[in-house]
Amino acid sequence: MKKRLFAILSVFVFIVAGIGMTALAINTYQPENVTVAAISTSETRLVQQRLKNWGYYTGNVDGIYGSKTRSAVRLFQQKNGLAVDGIVGPKTAAAIGFTIKSDDNSVSNNDLYLLAKCVYAEARGESYVGQVAVAAVILNRVESEKFPNTIAGVIYQPYAFTAVSDGQINLEPNQTAYNAARDALNGWDPTYGSLYYYNASTATSSWIYSRKTVVTIGNHVFAI
Amino acid sequence: MNNVSKNENMNNNTYNEKNVMSGDNFQTENYHYNRQQRRRRERNEKRERARSERIKKYKSAVIGLTVAVSILAATTLGLGVAYGITQSQANAYGTQLENVYQKNYYELVDNVNNTDNDMSKLLNASSASYQKKLLMEIANSSKNMQNNISYLPVNGENVLESVRFVNQLSGYTATLEDKVSKGESLTADELATLSELHDTLISMKQNLNRMSMNMRNGYSILDASNQMNGELNNFSIDFSQIKSNETDYPTMIYDGPFSDSVVNQKITGLSGSTISKDDAVKEIDEVFKNISNISYEGETNGRFETYNYKIKTTDEQNLYIQVTKTGGHILTVSGQNESDMKNIDMATGEKVALEFANRNGVKNAEVVWSEELDNQAYFNIATVKDGVIIYPELVKVKVDMEHGNVIGYDAITYWTNLEANRDIKKAGNITVKIPDGFTVKSKRLCLAPLEYNREVLCYEYQCEKEGITYYFYFNAQTGVEENILKVVQTADSSKLM
Numbered sequence: 254m255k256k257r258l259f260a261i262l263s264v265f266v267f268i269v270a271g272i273g274m275t276a277l278a279i280n281t282y283q284p285e286n287v288t289v290a291a292i293s294t295s296e297t298r299l300v301q302q303r304l305k306n307w308g309y310y311t312g313n314v315d316g317i318y319g320s321k322t323r324s325a326v327r328l329f330q331q332k333n334g335l336a337v338d339g340i341v342g343p344k345t346a347a348a349i350g351f352t353i354k355s356d357d358n359s360v361s362n363n364d365l366y367l368l369a370k371c372v373y374a375e376a377r378g379e380s381y382v383g384q385v386a387v388a389a390v391i392l393n394r395v396e397s398e399k400f401p402n403t404i405a406g407v408i409y410q411p412y413a414f415t416a417v418s419d420g421q422i423n424l425e426p427n428q429t430a431y432n433a434a435r436d437a438l439n440g441w442d443p444t445y446g447s448l449y450y451y452n453a454s455t456a457t458s459s460w461i462y463s464r465k466t467v468v469t470i471g472n473h474v475f476a477i
Numbered sequence: 478m479n480n481v482s483k484n485e486n487m488n489n490n491t492y493n494e495k496n497v498m499s500g501d502n503f504q505t506e507n508y509h510y511n512r513q514q515r516r517r518r519e520r521n522e523k524r525e526r527a528r529s530e531r532i533k534k535y536k537s538a539v540i541g542l543t544v545a546v547s548i549l550a551a552t553t554l555g556l557g558v559a560y561g562i563t564q565s566q567a568n569a570y571g572t573q574l575e576n577v578y579q580k581n582y583y584e585l586v587d588n589v590n591n592t593d594n595d596m597s598k599l600l601n602a603s604s605a606s607y608q609k610k611l612l613m614e615i616a617n618s619s620k621n622m623q624n625n626i627s628y629l630p631v632n633g634e635n636v637l638e639s640v641r642f643v644n645q646l647s648g649y650t651a652t653l654e655d656k657v658s659k660g661e662s663l664t665a666d667e668l669a670t671l672s673e674l675h676d677t678l679i680s681m682k683q684n685l686n687r688m689s690m691n692m693r694n695g696y697s698i699l700d701a702s703n704q705m706n707g708e709l710n711n712f713s714i715d716f717s718q719i720k721s722n723e724t725d726y727p728t729m730i731y732d733g734p735f736s737d738s739v740v741n742q743k744i745t746g747l748s749g750s751t752i753s754k755d756d757a758v759k760e761i762d763e764v765f766k767n768i769s770n771i772s773y774e775g776e777t778n779g780r781f782e783t784y785n786y787k788i789k790t791t792d793e794q795n796l797y798i799q800v801t802k803t804g805g806h807i808l809t810v811s812g813q814n815e816s817d818m819k820n821i822d823m824a825t826g827e828k829v830a831l832e833f834a835n836r837n838g839v840k841n842a843e844v845v846w847s848e849e850l851d852n853q854a855y856f857n858i859a860t861v862k863d864g865v866i867i868y869p870e871l872v873k874v875k876v877d878m879e880h881g882n883v884i885g886y887d888a889i890t891y892w893t894n895l896e897a898n899r900d901i902k903k904a905g906n907i908t909v910k911i912p913d914g915f916t917v918k919s920k921r922l923c924l925a926p927l928e929y930n931r932e933v934l935c936y937e938y939q940c941e942k943e944g945i946t947y948y949f950y951f952n953a954q955t956g957v958e959e960n961i962l963k964v965v966q967t968a969d970s971s972k973l974m
Contacts, residue, residue: 295851298817314817316851382797382811398644399637401627402620411702412632432813432853439855440873441887443799443809445779458708460634467779470797477779 292341293362296351297322300341303349304329316428364404366426368392368434371408373426374416376473383471384430386444388437390475393446400448444468447475571699578629578698585625586689588618589682592646596675600668605657612654619647630702633709635717642681646674684718691715742930744780746870746895752805757784760805761798764836767791767882781889783808792880801892807837810886818879819852825881830856830874833883839872839891852878853885865901866923869894869932894926902934907956911949915940925950925960933959 292300297316304310309332310325323339330337333348346352368388376387394400394407401407408417416422426434444450450473451461464476592615599611622643626636653667663671688696701712709717752760758771767790774785774797783799790796796812821829827844834842839858845866846857853875860870875885904922911917918939925935935950946964951957 298851302817315815380797381795381813385811398648399641401623401640402644406624406627410627411630428815428851429813432815432851435850436811436813436875436885439887440890441809441811441885442889443777443797443811445777445781445889447779458633460708465778468777468785469775 292318292346296341296346299351300326300346300349316431317425319425365431365434365438367404367408368438369426369430370422370424371414371417372433373430374421374424375414377427377430379471379473381429381433382443383473384433385436385441386447386468386470386473386475387450388434389442389444390447390450392437393442393444393448397448443470444475447477449476450474451476575697575699578702579692581625581628582692582698585622585629586685588622588625589678589685592618592622593675593678593682596671596678600672600675605660605662608663609654609657612650612657616647616651616654619643619650623647629712629716630698630710631713631716633713633717635709635713639681642677646678649674688715688718742893744893746892747781747801747803747806749804751802752800754784756805757786757800760800760807761786761788764807764833765790765796765798781808781892790882792877792882794877794880794882794884796884806888806892807886808888808892810883812875812877812884814853814877814879814884815851816879817852821876821878821881823847823849823854826854826876826878827856829876829881829883830854831858833874833886834858834872837872837886837888839870839888842870842872845871849878854878855885862899863901864922865934866921866937867899868923869926870896899924902954904934904936904953905955907936907951907953909936909938909949909951909956909958911938911940915942915947918946922953923950927959935959 295316297318298314301310301312301314301316301322304322304325305312305314307329309329310322312319312321312325326341326345327337327339329335329349330339330345335345335348341349343352368391371391372384372388376384379387391404391407395402395404401410408414408422412418414422444467447467449461449464451458452472453469453474454472456462461476467475467477469475595611595615595618599608599615602608602611620643623640626639626643629636649670653663653671657663698712701715702710704711706714754773761771762768765788768788769791770789772787774787777783777785777799781799782802784802786798786800788796788798794812794814796810798807798811799809800806801808826849827847831842831844839860841862842858842860843866844856845859845868846855848855856874856876858872858874860867870891872891873885873887874883876882877884901924918941920936920938923935923937924932925937927933933950934953936953938949938951940947940949948960948962948964949958950960950962952959
């Protein structure tokens with residue numbers, strides 16, 4: 254009797270605590286570990302390579318400014334009497350032995366970055382060509398009369414991409430996403446002008462099925 | 478405890494009275510009495526023990542319940558406070574979002590109203606300069622309408638037609654403005670199209686005004702967008718009313734941005750019979766000599782019809798290849814290499830790229846642009862005819878600088894525009910003026926693809942100023958400056974703008 258009562262009480266307390274924790278978790282939800290690199294992918298590779306040569310960094314030279322790279326940079330900054338913030342600014346870059354290229358032409362850079370982010374958020378599980386195809390659809394929309402006329406306009410159009418609506422767009426893209434975005438910006442389009450894609454197993458809109466299918470790549474059906 | 482002993486005393490008293498009353502069989506009775514008493518006492522003790530235990534249990538239950546209620550109260554209070562805080566934050570964010578929606582909605586209404594006025598004036602204006610001014614205003618306002626609409630939380634396909642209408646309105650009027658500024662006048666057909674566009678705009682305006690009435694009665698765009706009605710949210714349903722059923726958006730064919738004709742460009746380069754899948758595999762085998770595995774990946778049925786394959790090379794690279802059904806040409810190759818190894822230089826890369834293009838039927842071609850990024854080199858290759866570079870006939874090749882293989886190829890532009898018997902006009906005797914401060918690095922004749930599928934024979938001057946490269950394009954017959962491209966160096970790459 255006593256034990257049962259205690260058990261019921263414990264379960265009750267756990268449930269209440271659980272609800273509380275879930276509520277907190279929902280309120281503070283952040284998709285994975287978001288890092289914002291102040292330097293480009295190729296510069297990140299350079300930093301990783303040099304810090305690896307000097308014994309500060311042990312990870313892969315992959316151009317991704319992740320937690321390993323950040324802590325290596327912090328260590329380097331500490332040892333060299335720089336402000337320890339884990340960010341490669343002009344002073345840290347000079348100490349590592351390169352100059353950060355000026356931001357004067359950041360317009361086109363931002364396009365690549367934004368496109369790579371959207372590709373990574375929407376299609377990181379897909380093959381390389383599947384990622385090029387998603388980037389191509391975004392660029393086809395920019396050209397199309399039916400959609401906004403800038404890359405940002407297309408990507409941030411309400412309800413256009415689920416990964417933008419749920420915040421996955423803020424994940425830091427990897428090298429594959431960058432390569433795919435760059436190929437698409439260079440004109441590659443394995444979907445021949447498709448304006449839509451959907452996952453045939455999860456798509457809920459009946460309208461999307463009425464579009465003419467152009468090609469299926471991986472989990473995505475591309476349509477016009 | 479006191480209560481219990483008192484009870485026992487009381488019981489004993491009762492027994493004593495009984496003893497006095499029955500005198501004869503005192504011995505036996507006394508014996509029985511003792512046994513009974515003992516039993517009773519035992520029974521009573523048992524009962525008492527059970528009672529006291531029950532009371533103990535009740536006590537701990539009361540304590541437990543009190544603790545639980547306190548925890549529950551504390552948690553509820555905590556959650557309540559947390560909920561209150563997040564709720565007020567959510568309300569603040571909601572208000573901000575609603576304000577952005579409202580701002581764009583009211584700007585959209587403004588832009589539609591202004592454009593309505595401008596179009597009424599335009600249809601009755603006679604001076605070219607005033608027409609030009611109005612056309613420019615309409616082009617700008619409709620561009621802004623597109624911007625406003627794309628901020629609003631409209632889901633489903635309804636928004637597509639509205640965006641198409643405003644984009645084409647802006648593209649068409651911009652094209653007419655260009656025409657008027659070149660001294661030409663608007664034709665009767667063009668005025669008729671403008672009038673048709675005006676009608677559509679008026680119906681859009683009337684429906685927007687109806688919606689504005691709701692807005693005055695406290696309509697919240699955010700709230701409506703959060704309520705789903707089937708596949709569409711309520712705002713989308715309300716907003717789609719701006720296009721009433723009887724309004725048809727006209728099909729727009731003109732040589733300008735967002736024209737229906739630009740989208741449906743014809744393919745001129747592909748000819749020959751339709752090949753089989755086996756032929757496609759043979760073609761891939763001939764071009765890629767390093768295949769370790771090949772698999773069929775279905776077909777593409779769009780502007781081009783292709784068979785798709787995935788191959789694995791002996792260098793462990795995965796490539797996706799599309800082969801045209803008509804003529805059996807490799808149309809695209811998609812792949813990448815993320816390694817840091819670099820074993821070949823750009824000159825070797827160029828050779829690899831050109832040879833690959835040649836094997837795919839791109840003859841008499843040369844590299845017109847190249848760039849190396851992250852150990853992948855991009856080469857743009859165009860055909861050359863009678864010393865003229867034919868830019869519309871362009872393929873792009875991506876070479877892996879580690880293995881020296883082709884890992885990317887794009888011949889869509891090439892096969893779209895290829896013309897076997899392209900008639901190239903003779904260049905006239907023209908004089909061009911390069912602005913001061915530029916050093917001319919090279920000059921060559923080319924067929925330049927300009928906006929809206931226009932191809933113009935041009936002199937291309939590669940010039941430099943303050944370390945930045947520019948390309949100037951002058952019409953080789955009239956000397957008119959047709960285009961300027963600037964090479965923009967970015968942190969990652971260079972880009973033609």
